[in-house]
Amino acid sequence: MIRKALLYTGLIVSTLLYTSCIQASHDRVMGQAGVYIGNLHTHTTGSDDGKNTYREMVDEAIRLGYDFLVITDHHSISLDTRFRCANEKDILCVIGEEISTDEVHILAIDIKNAIPYGTSAQETIDRIHAQGGIAIAAHLNDPKYGTDWTYLDQLKDIDAYEYTPILGQEWYDAILFRQGTPVVLDSDAHSTEALKNVANSCTLEELSIEGLKQAIKKGMCTVYFP
Ligand SMILES: [Zn+2]
């Protein structure tokens, strides 16, 4: 218990030091290597429970100094996301989707066509990969859904697990003790306000969609508090 508390304290201190360094030296150049911040899990009014429009979410992310933003509306890619995202100049905007499967919500990062919901998690992961995207098991610390590791451990080729720090403290454990599969930490923002809660800080070989996907898969993302 004491060891765990010490580890938590160490993690918080190192995270604060790390994030203050990022803020001090932050410089965004598309295509260039660096440490970049952003959110991989966000909703717009393209989701039935999203509060803000695509434009409002993107503008708020830019105002917060984010370098990348993935739009992951439920079961759909809105027209705004499809036609505007790739053309954003002040942020790396990525088309994604959140798909409800039999057991777990799966985030798709960088897909072209919406993937239907209600099939198995494995089929959803395979469909995401077939489009060149990556698949992340979402908000694993959400008590609404629970976390069935027996089921999750059977999934082949899941690219990362996602924890939502605002939902609970389990994300500390995820970072410290679940080393096998990379972990990302998002706000699951359904409003511009929620974008301020937490984000990822990722070390990218280049600021691009490909660079972001590689960083997620290699476990090069950590927590960032705006
Ligand atoms: Zn969800």
Ligand SMILES: [Zn+2]
């Ligand atoms: Zn969500």
